[in-house]
Amino acid sequence: MNASASSSPRLTATEWLICIIASIGFAFDIYELLMLPLVLPPALAELAHAAPGTPEFQMWVGRMFYIPAFAGGLFGLLGGYLTDRLGRRRVLTGSILLYAFSALAAGFSTSIGMLLFLRSTTFIGVCVEFVAAVAWLAELFDDPKQRERVLGYTQAFSSIGGLLVAGANGLAIHYSDRLPAIGIPEALAGLLGTIKETHAPWRYTLMSGLIPAIPLILIRPFLPESPKWQQKKTAGTLKRPSFAELFAPGLRRTTLVTALMFACSYGAAFGAIQQVTQIVPGLPEVKERVENEKDPKLKKKIPQAAASDVTKVQEVGGLLGRFVLAILAVRIVSRRKLLRIFQIPGLIVIPIVFAWAATTSLNALYLGIFLAGFLTVAQFSFWGNYLPRVYPVHLRGTGESFAANIGGRMIGTSCAWFTSMLAAQSFIPGGSQPTKTAFVAAGVGFAVYAIGLVASFWLPEPPEHDLAD
Secondary structure (H helix, E strand, C coil), rough: CCCCCCCCCCCCCCHHHHHHHHHHHHHHHHHHHHHHHHHHHHHHHCCCCCCCCCCCHHHHHHHHHHHHHHHHHHHHHHHHHHHHCCCCHHHHHHHHHHHHHHHHHHCCCCCCHHHHHHHHHHHHHHHHHHHHHHHHHHHCCCCHHHHHHHHHHHHCHHHHHHHHHHHHHHHHHHHHHHCCCCCCHHHHHHHHHCCCCCCCCHHHHHHHHHHHHHHHHHHHCCCCCHHHHHHHHHHCCCCCCHHEEECCCCCHHHHHHHHHHHHHHHHHHHHHHHHHHHHHHHHHHHHHHHHHHCHHHHHHHHHHHHCCCCCHHHHHHHHHHHHHHHHHHHHCCCCCHHHHHHHHHHHHHHHHHHHHHHHHHHHHHHHHHHHHHHHHHHHHHHHHHHHHHHHHHHHHHHHHHHHHHHHHHHHHHHHHHHHHHHHCCCCCCCCHHHHHHHHHHHHHHHHHHHHHHHHHHHHCCCCCCCCCC
């Protein structure tokens, strides 16, 4: 088939439906992940009685970032295996329903333990969904350039999810007092406890994660299975996936290098970019607004609203980065060169953003976080385009899951815990907790970018056109 853009076949109605569901899934993956930094400070204040900057607060920040990620990585690896065993469609729809209803239930949390458990089940759904959706989309299109474009542009909706959650959180903060009160039914109050702040904005933000389940329930009957997977399954030629096969001589380097580099991508996001909610309250403009505000309720909302605005700017940068990668992915043959377009500038930009912009002014941070989002978030789309090309059909979900969930979710997200814990140490310079967090984030961001750039020299180049069988 001619791979030129002009001769690429038009998408059928069914293919459009699949792309729509995958785009919704990608959008709400990031929606759920970026929700945590926005809701965590007020949630910890209510459920754990922990104030920002205290050792208890830092401890719970680390736990809330890492324990769900660890659970997601572990069960996500199993989800990747089941994607290869049971099919892409079944696992994809189940994972979206899992994280959507977990997010709804999290809004009714009456203890920090309950919130931690439900964030873990949410994370599990997110981890599984990414793997199933990428495998499904990759196998749907035979035309290489069309496949690259579809994977690139559908993944761009992840950044739209980031914008949506920032907007949803902003709306929840503004209108929370007018929304219906959130309470535990009397029949369950004895078991679960009661909710103290029934109009807390963070609860409404969490519950908005139910949204992707609605179109999924309506469209699910019209979605087919991956044709390549189904063909092999029907013919009886689909091999059984094996974790051991990931480390066979032909795949060992691919498995180890992609896991390490995926970890570095997530390390930059979680160890640096997602720490801005801890950093923003220390900026001069934000502190001045808090000091000048007389209403105690509004005082608490000012840092949350400022953090939401910064997140929106970061996601605009990420969205642009994903679109640029989608355009370049069909023009640059070498995957190493494509990735380094974002890695090399990021090695310079990330330390400057967090060591200088994040400690200077809100306007400087707006510009810096836009660039940080552009360079870092685009790399997530890179992996969605790259991984399906280096694993065969029977091992595609398992291989993708090892890189994304063991490398990215379990190892990479631990940088959030590392940043949080290190920022609490007395030997870190800065004077205030937000400034100390910014300095640590600068160091962590530089380190993971440097490791990722060095590792890219060992990244295998995939077949130029076709997916592996």
